[in-house]
Amino acid sequence: MQQSAVPELAHTQTRPIHWVATATAVAGVVALSSVVQPGSATAAQSAPAARGRSAAAAVAPPGTAGVRFPLDCGPVKAVVVKKATGDLDGDGRPETVAVVHCDAPMGTPPDGVYVLTRSADGGKPRVVATLVEPKERLTVTDFALRARAVSATLLGYSSDAVPSCCPDVKTPASWRWNGSAFLRSTPAGTRSV
Numbered sequence: 001m002q003q004s005a006v007p008e009l010a011h012t013q014t015r016p017i018h019w020v021a022t023a024t025a026v027a028g029v030v031a032l033s034s035v036v037q038p039g040s041a042t043a044a045q046s047a048p049a050a051r052g053r054s055a056a057a058a059v060a061p062p063g064t065a066g067v068r069f070p071l072d073c074g075p076v077k078a079v080v081v082k083k084a085t086g087d088l089d090g091d092g093r094p095e096t097v098a099v100v101h102c103d104a105p106m107g108t109p110p111d112g113v114y115v116l117t118r119s120a121d122g123g124k125p126r127v128v129a130t131l132v133e134p135k136e137r138l139t140v141t142d143f144a145l146r147a148r149a150v151s152a153t154l155l156g157y158s159s160d161a162v163p164s165c166c167p168d169v170k171t172p173a174s175w176r177w178n179g180s181a182f183l184r185s186t187p188a189g190t191r192s193v
Contacts, residue, residue, distance in 0.1 A: 061085035061094035062116040062125030069127060071112050071134055073102035081111070084145035088115065089177045096125070097150050099140045108164050111140040113152065115182065129182050131175050139167060149176045 064080045071078050082099040089095070096116040101109040113132040116125045131150060132138055142153040151174040155167035162168050175182040 059093045059118075059122060062096045062118045064096065064098050064100075064116065064125070067098075067116060067125050067127065069098075069100050069112065069114055070130065071100060071102065076103045076105075079103045082140070082143045084143065084150075086145045086148065088145075088148055088150070088182075089179075090148065093117070093120070095128075097131070097143075097145055099143055099152075101134065108139060108167075110134045110137045113140060113143075113150070115150075131182060131184070137164075142172075149174050150182075151175075 064083060069078050078100050079102070080098045080100050083096055085094045085096045087094050088097075098114050098116060099111050100114060101111045103109075111132060112130065112134040114127045115129040115131065117128050118125045132140060132152075132154065137157060139155040140152045141155060142151070144151050151172070154171045154173055156169045156171065157164075158168050171186060173184055173186050175184050177183075
């Protein structure tokens with residue numbers, strides 16, 4: 001082993017002065033921390049952008065239980081098969097979008113897509129918009145709510161001669177609130193058979 005040409009460094013050996021300096025520094029930090037105190041903690045800190053909003057942002061999204069959907073199911077009941085929640089109109093209160101069809105024992109019943117909201121006082125949920133009518137004979141897949149828009153893939157039929165079991169048209173669609181109504185958009189050239 002080769003010996004180092006540099007002599008031992010002074011700070012590698014502890015001396016009483018090192019212990020005194022360390023104790024003084026720790027005592028200073030403890031004394032300073034008793035003078036400077038952090039703000040009081042809360043269970044939930046709000047985000048900086050949300051601090052200026054009213055308490056309406058804490059409203060729970062409307063549920064689908066007990067809602068009468070504009071769907072004629074005859075002797076069977078309406079079933080919510082998919083749902084998503086989010087603030088679609090930017091008012092700080094969430095809406096619920098539900099995909100609903102009749103609970104038919106056979107076949108593929110068509111879907112309806114409905115937007116639910118509740119009043120500012122937290123009243124009973126109600127349907128405020130219909131995005132897809134069941135009479136259109138569409139089945140909804142790839143359903144999502146992102147960035148204040150509802151998106152879905154709609155499976156349908158090119159003619160009345162196509163059996164209900166086998167949709168032959170696939171169309172992506174999205175709906176966005178424009179301030180007075182939901183506008184549907186479909187990318188150009190996206191229909192397929």
